[in-house]
Amino acid sequence: MDIIGFLKSQFLCHLFISYVFIGTGLIINLIQLFTLPLWPLNKQLYRKINCRLAYCVSSQLVMLLEWWSGTDCTLYTDLTNYSKYGKENAIVILNHNFEIDFLCGWNFCERFGLLGSSKVLAKKELSYVPVIGWMWYFLEIVFCKRKWEEDRKTVVQGLQNLRDYPEHFWFLIHCEGTRFTEKKHEISMQVAEAKGLPKLKYHLLPRTKGFAVTVQSLRNVSKKFYTEGRRSMSAVYDSTLNFRNNENPTLLGVLNGKKYHADLYVRRIPLEEIPEDDQECAQWLHKLYQEKDSFQEEYYKTGTYPGTAIVPARRPWTLLNWLFWASLLSYPLCKGLANMISSGSYLTLTVFALLMVIVSVGVRRMIGVTEIDRGSTYGNNENKKKQP
Structure with a gap:
């Protein structure tokens, strides 16, 4: 292993990266809090500012x-x-097979300049989590409890509020609802058989209600809205991700500096081609996932997707942003270390050790959130219904 590779794998480097991320996030969360008075005065200015603030965190x-x-x-x-x-504006459908597929989705947004304004449909619990969750709250991310009867009104209102958003944005959605595992796939295909739906080999059955509501809520706006500066949702980007050489990427691997090789197939589908009726929209989505399955099948056979292979230019802003915050936050860290060494106080040593533990736990929790075996209990309700 070369020296740089060795350093990237060291836990102290991981601690510093996490320290910068958490420190940046808490500072940004505080600044976002102070932007709230702007909302009643100039909502669009509030939104533009928060797009830039969110970029400072997600770009890291x-x-x-x-x-x-x-x-x-x-x-x-x-x-x-x-x-x-x-x-x-576009709805981006992502498959949910890898620990870092969300990160690849963000990378897709970044390459085309939409990372700061990108949106997702997230679990309600995440809105209470410092840094990412709080950032998303100020960014008007749509949160749901995964109980459709309770969620529908909230989700529709949240989506419709985005129709006057001043920035172009992509709405990223995992229609499968949870990350793919063999156990979840087995349960999902049992449901497909019970409902008379074609079985999928590389995906779970998509959850159609959330997708249908997303399309309906973000569909073409009226001429009146255009005069008010509102932007219509133009298309759906069907995106299918895979990794070469049977790589199984993890966030811990990324943190250790391991290089992966991702291939992303993107089809642009004009929004007007998607049926407005709920049932027809559901059938359309099921057909789309059958096609996604065939693309994955072909990829495993040939190692490539249809279309022209392009590597979008890597922008320097993510690196420059991190270097700025790392430089800014290095001063209090170095000063604290210097004080600790010079004082030799047991209290200072204890506080520093406690901070190290907190940051360490924070790193592991961030990694744990993305681990496949900690996904949702997909299909448990279905199993319970089958039990006498």
């Missing part, structure tokens, strides 16, 4: 993928649609 995770681990991401797409990416 993308920096780890792009610059720290050096992971390559090749985009396969139609060249006629490539010029539209980043210049229109």
